[in-house]
Amino acid sequence: MINLSLNQVSFSYSDSPVLHHIDLVVERGEMVAVLGPNGSGKTTLIKLASGVLKPTEGEIHLDGSRLSRLKRREVAQRVAVVPQQFNMPFAFTLREVVLLGRTPFLRAFSDEGKEDHRVVQQAIALIGIEELKERFFNELSGGERQKAILAMALAQEPKLLLLDEPTAHLDINHQGEILDLVKSLNREQGLTVIGAMHDLNLAALYFDRLIFLKEGRIFADGPPAEVLTEETIREVFSASVQVMQHPTTKVPHVVITPKGSSG
Amino acid sequence: MFTRLKQNHRLLVLVVLGAILLLCLLIAAALGSESISPIDIAKNTLNKMALTNFSLSPAWEDRNHEIILFQIRLPRVVAGALVGAALAVAGVLFQGLLRNPMADPYIIGTSAGAAFGATIAMVLPLSVALLGFGLVPIAAFFGALGAVFLVYNLARVGGKTPIVSMLLAGFAVSAMLIAVMFFMVTLSGRTELIHTVYSFLMGSISVSGWNQIAIIAPLIIGGIILARFFAFRLNAFSLGEEGARYLGIDVEREKLLILGLGSLLTAAAVSISGLVGFVGLVVPHAVRLVLGPDHRLLLPAAALAGGAFLVLADLFARTMLSPREIPLGILTALIGAPFFIYLLRRTRREYAF
Numbered sequence: 001m002i003n004l005s006l007n008q009v010s011f012s013y014s015d016s017p018v019l020h021h022i023d024l025v026v027e028r029g030e031m032v033a034v035l036g037p038n039g040s041g042k043t044t045l046i047k048l049a050s051g052v053l054k055p056t057e058g059e060i061h062l063d064g065s066r067l068s069r070l071k072r073r074e075v076a077q078r079v080a081v082v083p084q085q086f087n088m089p090f091a092f093t094l095r096e097v098v099l100l101g102r103t104p105f106l107r108a109f110s111d112e113g114k115e116d117h118r119v120v121q122q123a124i125a126l127i128g129i130e131e132l133k134e135r136f137f138n139e140l141s142g143g144e145r146q147k148a149i150l151a152m153a154l155a156q157e158p159k160l161l162l163l164d165e166p167t168a169h170l171d172i173n174h175q176g177e178i179l180d181l182v183k184s185l186n187r188e189q190g191l192t193v194i195g196a197m198h199d200l201n202l203a204a205l206y207f208d209r210l211i212f213l214k215e216g217r218i219f220a221d222g223p224p225a226e227v228l229t230e231e232t233i234r235e236v237f238s239a240s241v242q243v244m245q246h247p248t249t250k251v252p253h254v255v256i257t258p259k260g261s262s263g
Numbered sequence: 264m265f266t267r268l269k270q271n272h273r274l275l276v277l278v279v280l281g282a283i284l285l286l287c288l289l290i291a292a293a294l295g296s297e298s299i300s301p302i303d304i305a306k307n308t309l310n311k312m313a314l315t316n317f318s319l320s321p322a323w324e325d326r327n328h329e330i331i332l333f334q335i336r337l338p339r340v341v342a343g344a345l346v347g348a349a350l351a352v353a354g355v356l357f358q359g360l361l362r363n364p365m366a367d368p369y370i371i372g373t374s375a376g377a378a379f380g381a382t383i384a385m386v387l388p389l390s391v392a393l394l395g396f397g398l399v400p401i402a403a404f405f406g407a408l409g410a411v412f413l414v415y416n417l418a419r420v421g422g423k424t425p426i427v428s429m430l431l432a433g434f435a436v437s438a439m440l441i442a443v444m445f446f447m448v449t450l451s452g453r454t455e456l457i458h459t460v461y462s463f464l465m466g467s468i469s470v471s472g473w474n475q476i477a478i479i480a481p482l483i484i485g486g487i488i489l490a491r492f493f494a495f496r497l498n499a500f501s502l503g504e505e506g507a508r509y510l511g512i513d514v515e516r517e518k519l520l521i522l523g524l525g526s527l528l529t530a531a532a533v534s535i536s537g538l539v540g541f542v543g544l545v546v547p548h549a550v551r552l553v554l555g556p557d558h559r560l561l562l563p564a565a566a567l568a569g570g571a572f573l574v575l576a577d578l579f580a581r582t583m584l585s586p587r588e589i590p591l592g593i594l595t596a597l598i599g600a601p602f603f604i605y606l607l608r609r610t611r612r613e614y615a616f
Binding site: 050052071072073074075076077080081083086087088089090091092093096100101103104106108109111112156 | 362363364492494495496498499501502503505506508509510511512513551555556557559
């Protein structure tokens with residue numbers, strides 16, 4: 001079943017084109033990473049899929065409906081986004097932040113009901129942050145906040161979860177934790193996941209399908225073992241690397257070698 | 264750190280705040296150049312509402328308390344409560360939308376915009392004859408709205424409204440509007456208006472009888488009730504405009520509605536009090552500190568607390584140096600400005616955008 005499809009999608013910010021004629025189909029339950037250097041258009045692709053940006057050309061379909069025809073609220077009932085980080089100017093508790101995930105389900109003139117609290121509680125339990133729920137969001141560590149945002153996204157009961165470099169600001173222990181959680185949501189809840197990723201190795205370890213963007217075009221698309229190669233990295237990132245095998249999972253693992261080193 | 268109030272405690276908090284507001288109203292109505300016994304006030308107010316038929320004390324009959332209370336003091340005290348509630352709620356709306364705890368209608372130039380509109384209405388001789396006081400709030404509303412959008416667009420940098428650029432834009436727009444106000448008055452050649460505009464800028468509750476309140480009260484009370492409907496979405500705005508968009512909010516439309524509502528409340532307040540600053544800053548901040556940032560409680564609580572705060576401030580303004588009166592705006596600035604400076608210093612450390 002197709003969850004998201006992009007048909008000849010192009011996007012430009014005023015005069016500067018970012019994406020060129022992207023064709024892409026993501027099936028329900030897939031876990032897809034979008035990779036590429038800064039400026040290659042990964043974040044733009046995520047924003048287009050979330051509907052906050054509209055394609056300059058082409059069409060995006062979500063579960064068969066044209067994304068541009070859906071109201072923001074209807075999109076948010078199906079698609080949740082976890083960005084790099086959220087800044088919170090006021091002292092909301094973690095539970096209050098997760099409750100914000102119910103925003104697309106509330107009527108204009110009413111507050112949340114029992115069902116909303118049940119969904120929030122479930123999302124908090126699923127992410128395993130019950131002991132933090134009355135703490136202030138601003139006082140949590142970066143990893144804890146990202147978990148809270150993930151729980152908020154789950155409270156939207158989405159069909160599609162979009163990640164925009166969700167681990168960019170985290171220490172290595174939290175990077176693994178967050179991606180483990182995302183992966184279990186994908187495996188156990190059947191949630192479709194599309195993530196713009198900065199770290200090639202994390203992407204290869206956690207995602208089943210990697211899409212490499214180069215200057216706004218898809219350069220390679222496939223399982224890590226097929227597309228994460230020395231040649232892809234050379235072409236997409238203009239970097240010379242060696243690709244080895246992860247000792248346990250056997251997926252490709254990228255290493256760089258400093259200039260002047262000899263082996 | 265303290266834990267948050269449970270849902271059913273919210274109502275209790277509002278009842279307590281409502282009682283405090285009533286108490287402040289009663290005290291403020293009792294005190295002044297001529298003291299009136301609070302018991303007499305309570306009895307007579309109930310009599311007026313045709314709820315009771317208490318007999319009146321001799322002092323009431325002898326000393327014109329009837330006229331002092333119902334024609335002079337009560338309108339002023341009620342107007343004070345309305346102005347305080349409107350400015351506090353406008354502050355909460357601007358702060359929530361802009362994610363900026365420093366956004367007060369006075370500081371970001373909305374009040375000056377309202378005063379500008381009101382001055383135009385006062386200077387035009389024809390309009391006064393046509394619509395009486397009714398034109399002042401309308402002109403004040405468009406002035407406030409214009410100022411909000413001007414400041415907002417000037418302060419906007421790459422999709423965000425940083426504190427510093429908003430304060431600067433607010434200051435510049437206020438200064439310009441006030442200059443143009445005096446220029447207009449000078450051009451009109453009506454020197455008596457200079458004094459009017461001057462006292463307008465210093466801020467004081469000036470109502471004569473109930474007529475102005477009859478126009479302003481529905482605007483302010485209706486505006487506050489309407490504001491409450493935006494509470495949940497204002498909470499979502501604290502994740503930023505993009506975050507709010509991800510949560511399904513039509514950001515541009517909501518922004519327009521919330522800024523419009525904040526302008527309406529500011530304009531209604533300014534048209535009977537002139538520029539009373541810092542109420543929208545001090546009150547929401549204090550309420551947020553005690554009750555938390557959830558707009559569903561913050562909005563009604565700030566309305567009640569703002570009302571009580573301004574009733575007391577106005578009481579001080581008219582009794583402290585009696586028979587002289589301190590302009591109310593001067594008094595709130597004496598309290599609010601140091602608090603603003605303190606916030607500005609602290610904000611630099613605590614709030615990252």
